[in-house]
Structures are given as structure tokens and as C-alpha cells.
Amino acid sequence: MVFIGDDKQLAPYGSDDIQQLQSVFEFPHLRKRASFLNTQYRMPVVVGDFISRHVYGNQLKTVHNNNSNTACRFLDVKKGQEKKSGHSWVNESxxxxxAHLAGLYYKQGKQYRVVTPASLGRQVLQRNEEDYIIVSLVRSQGVGFLKNVRRTNVMLTRCKKSMIICTSRQFVTAGKAANTLVGMLAAVMGPEGWLDSRDIARGVLP
Incomplete structure (x- = not known):
């Protein structure tokens, strides 16, 4: 019998209710015999290297033909505000x-998907991989799911060619999200990693 999985991504089902619940990969006597698959081919180099450094202790190698920093960009949604909607949150801005970004990708004939905190369900590991990923953080004030490194790792590792993260620049660079995995990625990308509405109006996409 062979178990294949990643304890750095989605936690075992039920862990939200049972905090001490572990995956099979976290039991010390089983982990000693585990083999780490140390090469990823999905993500562009800039994303793969960041995830390796901040999640996998520099053990994950990337083999990919896209080594441009523009494969990961942030889009500053200046007026975005999170609002409670039932048991979840929405950000109308x-x-x-x-919707505008999706229209641009569609017109260019690019395969894309939109990833939000609500879409990070159990099937996300296969169903939400795509060439181009649009991420909506939704949150602009409270950290919420961003404090969960596993879920954030899943969100940031869906793209095959490029990723654009829509959020408030202030929130992830100087606000409560600055110390999260997304905040650290924004710091690595630096000021040149940000786009605004004028760039999108000109059709600038990663």
C-alpha cells in the first residue's frame, strides 16, 4: 500500500473541528520512511522558488520554461472592501x-480559472489547476483564511503559466496580511510586481 499526498497543503478532513487531527504523513514513525518528490513542473520559476523557500524548506526544485518575474503579478483593488455574506465573505470591487480580467483572458483565447477562499475545497488540487489563474483574496481588513499556510499554499500553486492576485496593496504590504504567505510573496515581487486599473485598461496581463 502506498500513500501519496502533501501535508503542506490541505489538512485532513475534519481538522477544523478536531485541532489535533493529523494526516498520515505527520506521524513520525511513518514519516521516517517517506520519500519526498522534490521536483515540480507546474508552476513558473518565480512562484515555484518562492513556495520552495517559504513552505518546503528549499527542498522543492522547479523545472519550467517560464522564468520571468512577470509570471506573478498583484493587482491593487483600491476600493475593495470585504462584506459578510451568510457564512462567507464577498468583495464587490x-x-x-x-469579471473584466476574465473577459480579457477569454478574448485572448487563454485558459483561465478564478480561485477564491470559497473555492479551496477538497477537489481544488486537480480541478482548479489552469494555465492562467486569477486569485481573489476577498479579505481586505481581517486576515481570515490567510493565516492558514496550508490553504494559502494551495491557492498560490494552481497556475501553469501565470497568476494575478487581486487584493488591496495596503492590506498585503503594510496591513494585517503583510506577515502572511501572500504578504511575503508581495514583498518578494516588490513594487514592480503591482498593476493597477490603468494597466488592466491597457490590456496588461501576466
């Missing part, structure tokens, strides 16, 4: 921006 991000919805408008993402």
Missing part, C-alpha cells in the same frame, strides 16, 4: 475587476 474585486468581483468587478475579476
Amino acid at each position: 474585486e468581483i468587478i475587476v475579476i
Whole structure:
């Protein structure tokens, strides 16, 4: 019998209710015999190297033909505000921006998917991989799911060619999200990693 999985991504089902619940890969006597698959081929180099350094202790190698920093960009949604909606959250400004981005990708004939915190379900590991990924953080004030490194790792590792993360620049660079995995990625990408509405109006996409 062979178990294949990643304890750095989605936690075992039920862990939200049972905090001490572990995956099979976290039991010390089983982990000693585990083999680490140390090469990834999906993500562009800039994303793969960041994830390797901040999640996998520099053990994950990337083999990919895209080594441009523009494969990962942030889009500053200046007026985005999170609002409670039932048991979840919405950000109407991000919805408008993402609809426009989706239209641009569609016109260019590019295969894309939109990833939000609500879409990070159990099937996300296969169903939400795509060439171009649009990420909506939704949150602009509270950290929420961003404090969960596993879920954030899943969100940031879906793209095959490029990723654009829609959020508030202030929130992830100087606000509560600055110390999260997304905040650290924004710091690595630096000021040149940011786009704004004028760039999108000109059709600038990663």
C-alpha cells in the first residue's frame, strides 16, 4: 500500500473541528520512511522558488520554461472592501475587476480559472489547476483564511503559466496580511510586481 499526498497543503478532513487531527504523513514513525518528490513542473520559476523557500524548506526544485518575474503579478483593488455574506465573505470591487480580467483572458483565447477562499475545497488540487489563474483574496481588513499556510499554499500553486492576485496593496504590504504567505510573496515581487486599473485598461496581463 502506498500513500501519496502533501501535508503542506490541505489538512485532513475534519481538522477544523478536531485541532489535533493529523494526516498520515505527520506521524513520525511513518514519516521516517517517506520519500519526498522534490521536483515540480507546474508552476513558473518565480512562484515555484518562492513556495520552495517559504513552505518546503528549499527542498522543492522547479523545472519550467517560464522564468520571468512577470509570471506573478498583484493587482491593487483600491476600493475593495470585504462584506459578510451568510457564512462567507464577498468583495464587490474585486468581483468587478475579476469579471473584466476574465473577459480579457477569454478574448485572448487563454485558459483561465478564478480561485477564491470559497473555492479551496477538497477537489481544488486537480480541478482548479489552469494555465492562467486569477486569485481573489476577498479579505481586505481581517486576515481570515490567510493565516492558514496550508490553504494559502494551495491557492498560490494552481497556475501553469501565470497568476494575478487581486487584493488591496495596503492590506498585503503594510496591513494585517503583510506577515502572511501572500504578504511575503508581495514583498518578494516588490513594487514592480503591482498593476493597477490603468494597466488592466491597457490590456496588461501576466
